[in-house]
Amino acid sequence: MNLEVLIQHATIEALKKLYDYDTDTALVQVQNTRKDQIGDFTIVVFPFVRFSKKSPEVTGKEIGNFVTEKVNLIDSFQVVKGFLNFIVKNDYWLKYLRDAFNDNSFGLINQGENCKTIMVEYSSPNTNKPLHLGHIRNNLLGYSISEILKANGHKVIKTNIVNDRGIHICKSMYAWQKWGNGETPESTGIKGDHLVGKYYVEFSNRLKFEIAELMSKGFSEEEAENNAPSMIAARELLVKWEANDPETINLWKTMNEWVYKGFDETYRKLGVDFDKIYYESDTYITGKEEVLRGEKEGVFFRKEDQSVWADLTADGLDQKLLLRSDGTSVYITQDIGTAKMRYNDFDIDKMIYVVGNEQNYHFQILALLLDKLGYSWGKDLFHFSYGMVELPSGKMKSREGTVVDADDLIEEMTDVARKMSQELGKLESLAKDEAEATYRMIALGALKYFILKVDPRKNMLFNPEESIDFNGNTGPFIQYTHARIKSVLRKAEEKQINFTTDFLLPEISQKEKDLLKTITLFPDVVKEAGDNYSPAVIANYCYELVKEYNQFYHDHSILAESDEAKRNFRLVLSSTVAKVAKTGMGLLGIQMPERM
């Protein structure tokens, strides 16, 4: 049982003995004492004065005396206004440090009885265009959430559903057929996903032109879009595709292969991966079957034009199209099929969809439809809904070319990291490829931290005019601190200074104690991040920790310390900070360099 719980229980007992008041753990909260106050743990006594019938100060003193008597790890206490601050014996903190230092999986929970099998879907790209910054946020969140859930003792299956079919890819296919002149990634030297994306943009431009033309002839915007020749051609391609037309399927396969090769490269650079990949071209048929079964069972209905719908008005929503009048399937049809296949393939306790908040409505409906189709797990689907990445000019739109391309961004960041390292004269002793790997590590550290430190639910702003920072509250700052500690530890080794946790109790300074206390917060932070699906909690903690370390580092010598117990303690402290920071950043998918 940890000390906070001991204090909590002792306080409950005190309330009973002193004031004959019965309460439970929910009403007695032990919190960490504010940094600017003396003490380690705090209990707010205001809620108790009502039945102690004494002033907050007196109430605090009475409870303080009782608890201090009862819990022998507590050294003393102070009452400031209505706040009861306990001061804990140094032995407690030092023992904690020893344990943390010796525990290789400090802060992580082993797979135990609460272990769930959780499937996390993320990335989910369309195969008609390359990945952009919005996808980067998705990929980083999905990967990080998976790691955080593993750290909380769960089994995680990372999955990706590739939207490899549908009208969007037909648009690229049509444009390539029409204006491509047989271009390939090989013939042009353009990365496959970028080449296909180029034709998607060309299609959009052409369509925009055609719509304008038709509207000038008196068509409404909707009519114009439906009657634009390019749009008609793309729809024809989709019908041919669903009818298995060999020529269409061939072209589709070829262009998708180009895209996959490109995606694989981007995923590799980003450092994300998947345990199982689904393709909508494999799952949409199951979806169609499910919809038709639903229609047969009277859950769904068919309109005169042969389109199939779900009536959700009883649930406070609208009618929802499930199959088009030409018989082809839509987005939600595919998702129904994908969900069913996943539950057939794996024994899943929980399904998490990492998808942007623009699709909140979609997932609300998906859960409802699956429930109506008789799947008990339908309502348990969890949509991890995250905010958009916005540019100063507003939302990113692939169709309009206002996107920050993922590959470009990573390259630019790497260039900045390289330039900066060289200006600072760092890494000169490293071999070229090792230095390059470190630049990449720093660049990705900056990018990933920049994205993951913000609350996932909120929209965030990216300004391409200002490059992502490498100083201050950033990934490289945390990486730097790690490298700094590693450097000290290397020097210790060179000087043959061995250190163990057997140090006799040294006196510890306030800064050392603050740092040590920050280390003790890590397990709770991991748990909170898991409960709230929030990499941001981890990111902000890592920053807090290394900031604390840098202050300590500035004020104390480590290797030059003559008192052996102190030197020993500081080395253990440093080493533990490095380990915790590395573990924490690992949960964000950020690697830590040995030197930088």
Place this chain on the structure above:
RNA sequence: GCCUCGAUAGCUCAGCUGGAUAGAGCAACUGCCUUCUAAGCAGUAGGUCAUGGGUUCGAAUCCCGUUCGGGGUACCA
């Protein structure tokens, strides 16, 4: 229109399961490298927590109204 999310320093963000004087970073200004990595440390300045009410011993945090902004409400995905 309806549904939904948001608004904290000049900018980007923490803090939101109610607790002490609202915190960081960036940008601006000042100091600190003959000593373990200055991608660092210390400091100055910067706030009506959109706004009006309510609940409470106590509200940035919870509730209601208002204003402004994002997203959704497609036979796009």
